[in-house]
Amino acid sequence: MSRASRSVKALLLLAAIAATLFVVVGPGIAQDEELGDVFPYPQGVQEEARCMDCHTAAIGEPVIPVLSVNVPEEVEAGKPFPVQVTVLETWKTKRLMELQKVYGGVDLSQAPNLAFPSETPPSILDLGGQDTVEVPGTGTSVSEQAFEIGLGATEVSIVVLPTTQGVGASDLSVWVTNPNGQLCFGECPGEESEPGDLDEAENVVKLTPEALARAGIGQWKIYVNADFSPQPGALFTQQVGYNAHVEVYYNASAAPQQLVAGPEKLLAGEPYTFTINLTASNTKGPQTLLLGSVFDMYYKHDSNNQDLGSFQVVTTAQVLVGDKFVGGQGILPIDVGGTSMGAQMKAYSEVVGFASSFLLIPALVMGGTFGKGTVTFFNRVLGGARRRVLWHNTMSYWLLGLSLIHMVLFLIEPRYRWDVGMIWGGLSLACMIGLAVTGALQKTLVKRWGFGTWRFVHFGLGILVVGTVLLHMGLDGVHFEDVREWMSGA
Numbered sequence: 314m315s316r317a318s319r320s321v322k323a324l325l326l327l328a329a330i331a332a333t334l335f336v337v338v339g340p341g342i343a344q345d346e347e348l349g350d351v352f353p354y355p356q357g358v359q360e361e362a363r364c365m366d367c368h369t370a371a372i373g374e375p376v377i378p379v380l381s382v383n384v385p386e387e388v389e390a391g392k393p394f395p396v397q398v399t400v401l402e403t404w405k406t407k408r409l410m411e412l413q414k415v416y417g418g419v420d421l422s423q424a425p426n427l428a429f430p431s432e433t434p435p436s437i438l439d440l441g442g443q444d445t446v447e448v449p450g451t452g453t454s455v456s457e458q459a460f461e462i463g464l465g466a467t468e469v470s471i472v473v474l475p476t477t478q479g480v481g482a483s484d485l486s487v488w489v490t491n492p493n494g495q496l497c498f499g500e501c502p503g504e505e506s507e508p509g510d511l512d513e514a515e516n517v518v519k520l521t522p523e524a525l526a527r528a529g530i531g532q533w534k535i536y537v538n539a540d541f542s543p544q545p546g547a548l549f550t551q552q553v554g555y556n557a558h559v560e561v562y563y564n565a566s567a568a569p570q571q572l573v574a575g576p577e578k579l580l581a582g583e584p585y586t587f588t589i590n591l592t593a594s595n596t597k598g599p600q601t602l603l604l605g606s607v608f609d610m611y612y613k614h615d616s617n618n619q620d621l622g623s624f625q626v627v628t629t630a631q632v633l634v635g636d637k638f639v640g641g642q643g644i645l646p647i648d649v650g651g652t653s654m655g656a657q658m659k660a661y662s663e664v665v666g667f668a669s670s671f672l673l674i675p676a677l678v679m680g681g682t683f684g685k686g687t688v689t690f691f692n693r694v695l696g697g698a699r700r701r702v703l704w705h706n707t708m709s710y711w712l713l714g715l716s717l718i719h720m721v722l723f724l725i726e727p728r729y730r731w732d733v734g735m736i737w738g739g740l741s742l743a744c745m746i747g748l749a750v751t752g753a754l755q756k757t758l759v760k761r762w763g764f765g766t767w768r769f770v771h772f773g774l775g776i777l778v779v780g781t782v783l784l785h786m787g788l789d790g791v792h793f794e795d796v797r798e799w800m801s802g803a
Contacts, residue, residue: 351627352418352572352607353526378402378412382604384630387639393430393592394638400575400606400626401584413609415575416464417587420603420627422569426594426634427602429571436463436561441476443554444539458535460559464574466530468562469520471499473537476554485516485555486538492531498524502538535559572607579608593634602630662722666790669715670782672708677775679705709752713745734789741781748774 383397398417402410421427444456462469473487488499488506496507499518507524520528539553573587587606605627679701681688691701720742723734751758751771759767787793 350625351420351603352416352570352605352625354529354607354623354625378606378608378626380604380606380626380628382628382630384602384604384632385638385640387633387635387637388593389636389638390593390597390634391595392638393590395588395590396602396604396630397586397588398604398606399584399586400579400608402579402581410581411611412579413611414577415579415585416572416607417575417585417589418570418572418605418607419589419591420570420605421591422603424600424602424632426596426598427591427600427632428594430590430592435563436461436559438557438559438561440535440557440559441554442537442557443477443552444537445552456537456555458537458557459532460535460561462525462530462533462561463563464530464572465563466525466561467522469518469525470560470562471518471535471557473516473535473555473557475539476556477552480539480553482514482516484539484553486540487516487518487557488536489518489520490534490536491528492533493529494534496528498528500538575606597634597636599631599633602632603627604630662719663790665715665722666719669712669719670786672712672715673779673782676705676708676712677779679708680775682772682775706752709745709749713749716742716745734785737781737785737788741778741785744774744778744781748778 378400379402381399381401383399385394385396388394396419398419400412400415400417402412421429438460440458440460442456442458471487471489473485474482475485486500486502488497488501490497497504498506498520500506500515507528535557537555537557539555571589573589575585575587579585605625607623607625609623677683678687679691688698688701691704692698695701695704720738748771751767751774755767755771758770762770
């Protein structure tokens with residue numbers, strides 16, 4: 314066996330081992346840690362999205378936006394510093410996809426030596442009103458007042474006291490509803506209060522941070538109902554005055570999170586950057602930040618089919634509290650053209666994948682897959698069978714190499730769902746490696762199997778490569794989405 318032949322075998326063995334390792338351990342390479350929901354949804358959760366996960370699973374094109382952050386490597390102890398969070402939707406269907414109610418956020422739960430510079434002062438309101446009491450009543454009269462809960466509120470206290478003589482606090486029933494009117498807290502008529510009201514008195518409502526995160530920000534409403542009768546059998550109509558004292562606290566208990574409101578609407582391809590200021594304490598050491606964006610994603614298939622779902626993307630970054638400021642640690646930095654490092658790597662992988670697919674048919678033609686006519690033709694054009702086989706081998710090795718690069722780029726690209734494409738793409742790659750091995754070891758295998766068996770195996774692997782590559786492109790490739798939707802009748 315020649316030295317060149319042994320070298321080719323060694324390279325093929327290494328390629329097979331590398332491919333196996335990437336299939337087995339590749340999913341963990343450069344994939345974001347599954348952090349789950351870190352931030353609350355200020356506007357409440359929209360749960361009408363039916364196809365976001367379907368698109369991701371079916372075509373390998375995550376519709377969730379990419380997130381980039383700009384965080385200093387080191388900050389000076391006791392000094393303020395900014396961090397930046399940029400959100401960008403890079404999905405190709407710009408005219409249909411948009412983000413709504415976009416927020417950027419920072420979580421300091423894993424960064425005890427960092428804090429937000431100052432608390433937002435509490436909002437204190439006194440809302441005067443009156444309710445009509447009819448005894449005996451023919452219906453229920455309820456007074457209504459509106460008040461605002463802003464972004465970052467952590468606690469709300471509402472105390473309603475009567476201002477009319479002879480009326481006690483226990484004669485008043487109070488409840489509040491969130492901006493969309495779907496959640497009620499307090500003495501809700503005909504239904505139980507949502508969890509999150511800490512006070513059992515009928516004239517007091519105290520909301521927890523969890524209740525506020527669930528119910529959302531915006532214009533809330535207070536409802537007051539006076540219900541009493543001074544004596545049995547009384548007949549009268551009376552206006553009962555009251556004062557609703559509302560206190561809205563922001564970061565009252567040094568909450569470790571801060572959300573900043575962004576645009577109401579953000580189209581695909583339009584990046585938006587949030588700047589959030591932090592302060593380092595005098596205690597030095599490494600800190601871990603959680604940075605993210607919360608948004609509603611709106612996708613319109615057609616006039617009768619559209620989705621609206623609430624999502625968030627979160628990443629981590631490290632910063633050292635030390636003696637000096639060392640600026641900008643960029644993670645997935647977004648360039649001027651509005652694409653991310655991940656989107657660029659994804660594009661490179663797609664180009665490499667198409668390039669390898671273009672080599673497939675010429676490599677098979679040179680190998681004689683399409684019969685004696687093509688073999689005779691290329692023997693004549695290329696100057697003999699030896700040169701034709703050399704072209705066949707060269708293109709086959711390039712095909713295998715580009716396919717491996719295609720897979721590796723997609724595995725290390727942080728936005729890509731690694732499992733999408735692994736079935737048909739992995740099968741096609743395995744068949745290519747089999748083709749390379751049976752081609753490089755042709756003489757040895759022909760001696761053991763006979764030429765007929767070797768040719769059957771080698772030829773069969775070539776047909777399998779064509780079939781699995783076509784299935785990989787058609788079922789997994791994002792550029793064939795329209796064909797899939799057409800075939801499914803969507």
